[in-house]
Amino acid sequence: MAEGRGLETDRAALLARYDLDAGEFATLDQITAFAAALCDAPIALVSIVEEQRQRFLARTGLDVEETPRDVSFCAHAMLGDAIFVVPDAAIDPHFADNGLVTGAPFIRFYAGAPLIGWDGTPLGALCVIDARPRDDLTGLQRQGLALLARQVMVELEGRRRDREALARQAQDAQAVVESDRLFRTLADTMPQMVWSTLPDGYHDYYNARWYEFTGVPVGSTDGEGWNGMFHPEDQPRAWTRWRHSLATGDPYEIEYRLRHYSGDYRWTLGRALPIRDAEGAIIRWIGTCTDINDQIAMVEEREVIAHELSHRIKNIFSVISGLIGLSAREHPEIRAVADDLRERIMALGRAHDFVRPHGPDSQPDHGEGRLWGILDQIFAPYRDGRGARILFSGENPAIDDRSATPLALLFHELATNAAKYGALSVPEGRIRLQVEREAADIRIDWREEGGPPAVPATSQGFGSRLMQLSIERQLGGRIVRDWRPEGLSLSLWIPAASMSRGRAERA
The missing domain is CATH 1.20.5 (Single alpha-helices involved in coiled-coils or other helix-helix interfaces)
Incomplete structure (x- = not known):
């Protein structure tokens, strides 16, 4: 009993999806009229069987709109796969005492084609009725009645799909409204100014914070009116950056001066990111302005x-x-x-x-924040009329305040020694300085040429200790010296992270 009640509940839920209460079944009326003519029967009905009743969505030859389910012939017809026929209900033990047989419309002959829902649920039947007994329908009539029953379901399924599509559209529209409401609520509670544009860059939304900051009337900065809020000197730059983002989809970021409601211009950080659909097309830009x-x-x-x-x-x-x-x-x-x-x-x-x-x-004139720049200053006293005597080649790595002092002391000491005892002590002497990246280190090679032969020091003097302190202890590097006949050769390996903190962060 409980199982049957559950099935009826499911059927009721399914029938509700067909929007049967909306009426307007003109096509079904044409189908019943044709079924009656085809089967030479005075009555034809489209009957939907519900829990307590059967109701007639379309009818020909009968004025009654519904009857109780317990006298329904269609409740039996809908349970089979083929056309259900009762040749003479008056002598059929299942229907002889039926109120529709003993009373109006005095059914004797009944033939019904089942109406089956899209999920296999029986809904009712398309039937023809006669007040006189008949042996059966002809083959053509059976075929025609079955085809007409399928056409009834085509009509009902179309109504169901239309109704569900409208329901989805209504839900989608409500979801859009709710999403927009939530977005505006969230945007209005943010400390930043929030704005939004269409894919072509047309500004169509600003949050409450924008109007509080600028003091302009609502809607006055829609479209291209936003650019007029910037300082005149910043407007061309803002337009150029914004057009680039619109053309490429690159994130938008710029600092500019935005006019405050007080009349002053305040520095602001503007940012925007594109919102893309599943295919990658930009459907909107969402941006913020932050007072900095x-x-x-x-x-x-x-x-x-x-x-x-x-x-x-x-x-x-x-x-x-x-x-x-x-x-x-x-x-x-x-x-x-x-x-x-x-x-x-x-x-x-x-x-x-x-x-x-x-x-x-x-x-500084040149080379700010780079090794060659500071070396150029350290070696300036050693230029002659023919130009620099210490020649740079290779890379020009970044340095900072932490490495500048030990590097200055080191190369000052090397240049001073070269001027006293090495390549710079004679007019034709030169020094070549090669800088290159070697794994995690910066390698610097000092090569003296054209001077007197290099003579190894017999003891470690102050200058040597100073160079060792600068490179090994302060910068964490190492030194290798080679006293060659053609001049001193010295190689340094200094960790790149010790040369510049910025370099270490980028690495």
Whole structure:
């Protein structure tokens, strides 16, 4: 009993999907009329059997719209695969006492073709009825009735699909509305300004934060009106960057000055990413604007302080050099030592000047942040009328404030020794400096040519200890020396990470 109740519940749910209560069954009316004519029967019905009743979606020759299920012939017809025929209901033990046999419409002959749903569920029957008994339908009538029953289901299935399609469209539309509502709610609660454009870049949405920041009327910056909110100097650059993103699909990112409701322009970071469909086509751009004016002002203040501090450090180098010179004049016996010390301090000053923060008026002439740049300053005193005597080749790696000091001391010491004892001590002498990447190290080869033969040191002096301290302890590298007849050959291996912190981060 419970199982039968469950089946009826499933049938009821299925029937509801056919939208039978909507009426308008003109096509089914034409089918019943043709079925009656084909089978030479006074009555033809499209009957849908429900739990308590059978109702007639279309009928010919009968005014009744429904009857109780317990007297339904179609409830039997729908359970088979073939046409169900009752030649004479008055003598059939299953129907002789049926109210539709003993009373109107006084059924004697019945033939019904089952109506089966798309999932195999029996729904009812297309039937023809006569008040006089008959042996059977002809072969043509059977074939025609079965074809008409299938046409009934084509009509009903079409209604079901149409109804479900409309329901899906309504759900999709509601989902879009709900998604849009959630997006706007989320966007309005964000601290950033949020905006959206169509694939061609037409701006069609800004969140509440945008209007709070700019103070412009709602909708006034739609389309291309947004560019007028930027500082006039930033507008061409913003347009160029935005057109590039629209043409290529590349992410959009730019800093510009955006007009605040107060009338001031504040620095803003603008970003946007494309939203793509399953095929990869851009369907929308979603962007944000973040107020970074305070951060930029803070960075500028820090740069001013750094410049001032660096300037004072440079002055300290000058003061120390002056004190050494003054002491040397008062004590001539230490002049040689004092001169060496002052040259080393001046090398440190040049290293500091090279890597310290600079303003537009104090930038180094060239090579800022690169090895060749600082070496060019260290070796400047050794140029002659024929040009540089120390020749660079190979790579030009980045350096920073951490490596500049030991490198300056090292190469100052090498150049000083070369000027006293090596290749730079004679006019025709030259030094070749080759720089290349070797695994995780920067290799630097110092080759002296055209000078006197190199003579190995019999003891380790201050200069040698200074070079060892600079390379091995401060930079974590190593040195190999070779005293050749044609001049000193020296190779350095310095970890790239020790040359520049930025290089280590990129690696």
